[in-house]
Amino acid sequence: VAARGGDVPAALDGVSRLPGAGDLADVAAAWRVAERAGAPVADVLDHVVEALRADHDLAREVRAECSSARATARLLAVLPLLGLGLGSGLGGDPVHVVTGTLPGVVCLAAGCALAATGLAWVERITTRAEVGAR
Structure with a gap:
C-alpha cells in the first residue's frame, strides 16, 4: 500500500479487524500521528x-x-478427600461419619458448597485479571 501511495493507516485498520491482528490498530494510529506531526514513522513505530x-x-x-492461583484453589478443594483417606488409613471410619450421621452430612454439604464457591470465586477473579491485562 505504501509503495503504491495508498492510505497505509486505513489498510492497517482494515487488517486489524482480522482475528489475532488487533495490535495493528495501534500501529495504524501511530502511523497517522507520525504523518500528521511530520515525525519519522520508523521512530514512532519503534515506540509502538x-x-x-x-x-x-x-x-x-x-x-x-493466575494459573498458579487456580492450581492452588484446586488443590485446596481436593485436600478434604485426602483427609478422608488418611482417617481411614489410621483405622477410623470418616466416610461413615460424614455420610451416616446428621452432623457429618451437614458438614459434608457445607464443605462441598464452600469448596465450589471458593473455586468459582478464584476462577472469576483470575478471569477478570486476565481480561484486564490484555
Whole structure:
C-alpha cells in the first residue's frame, strides 16, 4: 500500500479487524500521528513495538500468576478427600461419619458448597485479571 501511495493507516485498520491482528490498530494510529506531526514513522513505530511487547509480556505474566492461583484453589478443594483417606488409613471410619450421621452430612454439604464457591470465586477473579491485562 505504501509503495503504491495508498492510505497505509486505513489498510492497517482494515487488517486489524482480522482475528489475532488487533495490535495493528495501534500501529495504524501511530502511523497517522507520525504523518500528521511530520515525525519519522520508523521512530514512532519503534515506540509502538516496545509498548506492544511490554503489554504482551505483562499479559503473559498475569496468565502465569493466575494459573498458579487456580492450581492452588484446586488443590485446596481436593485436600478434604485426602483427609478422608488418611482417617481411614489410621483405622477410623470418616466416610461413615460424614455420610451416616446428621452432623457429618451437614458438614459434608457445607464443605462441598464452600469448596465450589471458593473455586468459582478464584476462577472469576483470575478471569477478570486476565481480561484486564490484555
